[in-house]
Amino acid sequence: MGIAILLVDDEEIALLAQKKLLSNLGYDIITKTSAEEALAYLKTNQVNLVVSDLSMPGMNGVELMNEAHSFQPSLPFIVLTARASVASAVDAMRKGAFDYLEKPLDPATIDVILRRALDFARVSTENELLREHYSERYSFQNIVTQSPVMRQALEQASQITSSPLTTVSLCGESGVGKEVLARAIHFGSGGLPNNFVGVNCAAIPEALLESELFGHVKGAFTGAERDRDGKFSLAGGGTILLDEIGDMTLPLQAKLLRIIEERCYEKTGSNKLIPVDFRIIAATHHNLAEKVKQGLFREDLYYRINVIPIVIPPLRKRKEDIPILIDHFMELFRKHHGKSLPGVSQQTLKTLIAYEWPGNVRELRNILEYAAIMVRDELIQPYHLRLVANDNSAGTIQPEQGAISCNVKIPIAGLRLSEIVDDFTAKVLDQVLESCEGNKTKAAEILQVNRKIFYR
Numbered sequence: 001m002g003i004a005i006l007l008v009d010d011e012e013i014a015l016l017a018q019k020k021l022l023s024n025l026g027y028d029i030i031t032k033t034s035a036e037e038a039l040a041y042l043k044t045n046q047v048n049l050v051v052s053d054l055s056m057p058g059m060n061g062v063e064l065m066n067e068a069h070s071f072q073p074s075l076p077f078i079v080l081t082a083r084a085s086v087a088s089a090v091d092a093m094r095k096g097a098f099d100y101l102e103k104p105l106d107p108a109t110i111d112v113i114l115r116r117a118l119d120f121a122r123v124s125t126e127n128e129l130l131r132e133h134y135s136e137r138y139s140f141q142n143i144v145t146q147s148p149v150m151r152q153a154l155e156q157a158s159q160i161t162s163s164p165l166t167t168v169s170l171c172g173e174s175g176v177g178k179e180v181l182a183r184a185i186h187f188g189s190g191g192l193p194n195n196f197v198g199v200n201c202a203a204i205p206e207a208l209l210e211s212e213l214f215g216h217v218k219g220a221f222t223g224a225e226r227d228r229d230g231k232f233s234l235a236g237g238g239t240i241l242l243d244e245i246g247d248m249t250l251p252l253q254a255k256l257l258r259i260i261e262e263r264c265y266e267k268t269g270s271n272k273l274i275p276v277d278f279r280i281i282a283a284t285h286h287n288l289a290e291k292v293k294q295g296l297f298r299e300d301l302y303y304r305i306n307v308i309p310i311v312i313p314p315l316r317k318r319k320e321d322i323p324i325l326i327d328h329f330m331e332l333f334r335k336h337h338g339k340s341l342p343g344v345s346q347q348t349l350k351t352l353i354a355y356e357w358p359g360n361v362r363e364l365r366n367i368l369e370y371a372a373i374m375v376r377d378e379l380i381q382p383y384h385l386r387l388v389a390n391d392n393s394a395g396t397i398q399p400e401q402g403a404i405s406c407n408v409k410i411p412i413a414g415l416r417l418s419e420i421v422d423d424f425t426a427k428v429l430d431q432v433l434e435s436c437e438g439n440k441t442k443a444a445e446i447l448q449v450n451r452k453i454f455y456r
Contacts, residue, residue, distance in 0.1 A: 002027065003026075003028060003048045003049070005027045005050070006031075006038060006042065006047045006050045007030065007052075008031075008032045008050065008052040009080065010034060010056045014104075015033065017104075022114075025114070030045075034057070034059070035052070035061065035063065038064055039067050042068050048076075049121065050064075050075060050076070051080060051101070052077060052080065053079070053080045053081075055088075062091075062097075065079075065095070065096055065097060069096060074124040076117040076118070077092075078098055078114070079101075080101050080102075081102060098116075098120060099116070139184060140158050144324045145321050145324070146324060149313045149318060150321065156308065156310050157188075158188060160185055161185060161188035162189075164279055166308060167281070167307050167308070168307070169283075169288075169305045169307070169310065170284075170310050171311050172311060174359070175362035175363055176361060177312060177360075178283040178312060179243065179283070181310070182239070186279070192238060195235060195238020196235070197235040197241070198240075201245055202243075203244075209252060212230060213230050214255070214268050215227075215232070217270045220268045220269025220270070221269070227267075230267070232274075235278040237278065241281045241283060242280060242282050242283065244284055244286075245282040246284040246285075246288055246291055246296075246297060253298045253301050257298060257301045260304045263275060280305070314357070322364070323349065326343075326364075329369070330368065333368070337372060340377055341372055341375070343379060344379060344380040347435050347436075348381055348385065348435075351385065352364070355387055367386055368380070371386075383446060429447075
């Protein structure tokens with residue numbers, strides 16, 4: 001079946017003429033002589049478009065549209081009306097109709113209007129599918145945690161979704177998942193993928209940040225050869241994430257304060273006010289209260305963005321999340337890399353839990369993905385991990401470029417060189433054996449020595 005159009009009109013002669021005209025244009029036409037019959041058909045069948053007379057006995061065309069949109073919200077409607085009732089057709093468009101056609105139908109214009117309506121329906125359906133995809137991908141359910149503190153942060157964030165213009169402040173170290181949570185808030189509020197705009201205020205030079213945010217008009221400064229929309233314009237109807245807002249200069253902070261207070265802004269070089277219809281999410285790893293005391297952040301802006309403050313704890317403060325995060329990421333890598341990936345060994349899990357995670361969840365994901373690529377059909381072992389050595393990781397195996405290194409501290413006072421070497425060798429052997437969960441054969445293979453020599 002091709003493109004199916006449901007044609008509804010209580011005048012049977014007009015209905016037959018309309019059907020003939022639309023059929024000649026190549027559409028598959030289903031006809032009904034009342035809105036009640038049309039509604040019953042729509043409840044059990046799919047069509048691409050409805051063309052309905054506006055004025056009919058019983059249920060009229062607008063009432064049919066409202067009922068149909070209750071279970072098929074993206075179904076486009078075109079209403080038919082007599083020339084004297086154009087005002088009623090315009091009112092129907094305000095209530096959700098895509099367009100209207102005057103009777104008798106004009107063959108020269110009807111196909112253009114139908115194609116526009118079908119294109120609109122296709123784009124609406126694609127947007128809805130995208131919304132569903134991203135809403136599922138960035139949903140709160142995909143942020144896995146067992147930490148009471150993190151659960152509290154998620155509960156706060158989920159409550160914000162019902163207030164799509166409320167400013168939110170996210171505070172946490174780099175890599176804890178501030179952007180992930182910001183996207184969850186955005187899509188939980190019903191936002192579209194292209195209405196989420198992220199700006200890293202620390203990554204854009206100070207001289208360019210104002211134009212990047214607000215846009216500019218032609219001639220606003222040297223090199224501004226045409227009008228340009230900024231990030232605020234692109235975020236219309238959605239969310240703008242101002243990441244690392246603590247690095248924003250004081251003059252720009254003043255302009256941002258005006259946007260929050262007056263809900264409007266001006267492009268650089270223009271005096272025209274543009275209304276704001278987006279949510280601002282401010283994110284930072286800084287202690288903004290301390291920056292206020294130092295005179296580096298405006299106090300009035302601090303209180304404006306701190307309406308809903310959410311603190312995301314670092315991974316080292318919620319290590320109970322590490323096992324479930326490992327399971328979550330391994331499942332993602334199985335799909336992305338098409339590998340079975342049995343998982344991580346018990347010693348690897350102990351190593352990951354003992355690690356301090358300066359890069360937080362982002363670092364955990366990167367380390368696991370590297371290991372997932374390197375292994376075949378085996379458990380990930382500690383020697384597959386690329387962990388950064390630190391004072392708290394003494395004895396942890398750190399593979400780098402195919403070699404095994406060991407961060408250990410050996411007192412050298414009063415020791416001979418041979419004793420130091422023996423102690424270090426013993427430490428390496430212990431760590432390799434532990435990483436292999438006691439498998440001496442595997443440990444000997446890693447160190448490329450004969451098994452008997454390893455035993456000795």
